Amino acid sequence: MTVRDILADSVLAALADLEVEPLPTAVALERPARPEHGDWSSNVAMTSAKAAGRSPRELAAALAERLSAHPPPHVAAVEVAGPGFVNFRLRQSWLQEALCEVVREGTEGYARHDEGKGERVQLEFVSANPTGPLHVGNGWLCSYGDALGRILFRCGWSVSREYYVNDTGGQIRRLGESLLARRRGADVPEEGYQGEYVSELARAYDGPDDVGAAGRWAAGRILDNIRSTLEGLDIVFDEWFSQASIEESGAVEETVALLRDTDLVYEADGATWLRSTAVGDSRDRVLVKSDGEFTYLAGDLAYHRDKFLVRGFDRVIDIFGADHHGQVASLLAGVEALGVGPGRLEVELGQMVSLAEGKMSKRSGNFVSMDELVADIGPDATRLLSLMNSIDQATTVDLELIRRQSMENPVYYVQYAHARIASIDRVRAERGIERLPIDRVDLGLLAHARELDVLRSLSELPDVVLVACRERAPHKVTTWVRELAKHFHGFYHDCYVMGQEVGEELTQARLWLVEGARIGLAVALGLLGVSAPESM
């Protein structure tokens, strides 16, 4: 039972004793920013003042009195402050308890949750067209998708990562045309792909002079390249789902036929329309063009029907760039029309990523590839950099700045903390110091402000992971791990673990604190997909 639960329960019990009707369904408990406001704080007296028929200060005072009379475990004092906050001052024992939990659960178990209860969630991300290498614009979100997958997994979901391969249609045809043009030594068509990589592929191509064959061949080669780029970032997909396969299987026809049965489909102007306005879209959408061809939407709906109704995922999260914003409403509407309950499909839109030098475009060949970026600054810096801020924030990647600042990239700050920990352990072994079992160590000796900062940080990780999961916000883990690293560096600087003037008992206690910090760093870096080096 966590301290928060203990406090919440005792507050509820106290409210019941005070005959507050109705009791709140949950008691908000937070960690005040300022130390003088205690270790934990609740606003419950303000939110329940009306129900109690008393002023917030009065209710808070009554609560504080009751809670002080029979203090819950770890509680040293209960105080009323400000407009009616109930502030809990805890004994340091709660932080020592928290450290024990970290150590007991370890890297495997700490900050793990069962919120997903094993439900199957599919994450679709990247899904960049195989018409050119993965560039910084469409690759930036790949760390987000992968980290979100890791976080969902830690919170109890069964996670499947999927890349939707757009291996059909006009873009592949244009790729084929561009390839053949290059092979002939001619200029690529105006709408074609101008990049140097097309010339390289053309030199390697010895297939037939057929646009379709050439396009498919090139797309296959490019996809291999994208796959290896992603693997270099430790991103591995469970499924590479081919758009062509869904078209060839007849699933698109089936899906449209299903929709025709729903009265959400009508014919007009020689085309077949989805009445998506009936389910929240701003306009109706075409499913079958007047020339008999299916639209992209029809294929996309067939694909999503496959996800939900064929493969049976409980939940699907599509991660798109903001330039796909226009297709979200119709996709959601179409999926609902297929009878998939609301909320099972989620679309996360990442705002634009651009280069300081200008716009990126595959067609013009003007882009910086992920391979170049990774070669420049390494996979760890690449991942952490792209997981620093919310995906709601448009990002401008300034390569010049990144190269110049690569040594002061926050990733090193965090990894350095882990390397220092490993170093402490090496020295410990060299000096033949044994770490005693934690239950034989007096953790009460950990009372230095720097030590308490580290412990407090560690105790917050489970909450941080859960919030990051619920809000689909991996960057919260990044924020946390930087915070922990900051506290660890402070501790490292001020608190020698094995110095001569440090007593053996304190050394033992600090060794366990260091172990706790190691676990916290390892868990968080693992969720972000950043390595935790033993030395730097």
Next chain:
RNA sequence: GCCCCUGUAGCUCAGUGGAUAGAGCGGCUGCCUUCUAAGCAGCGGGUCGCAGGUUCGAAUCCUGCCGGGGGCACCA
């Protein structure tokens, strides 16, 4: 015109409706005889775009306005 993001320190950004809004970078100044100085500490820096509203309490929620980015095909 409609839809989605966004506006917080010189710059890049954090900030689950809480109390005196934070960090990194850049600038200046200190700290290596101990386990890694890729570190620590200090100084300076703010009308949280503007105006209303909801609330005991708003950077956070609602409305309007202004600025920035993106999207609004019988393209994919």
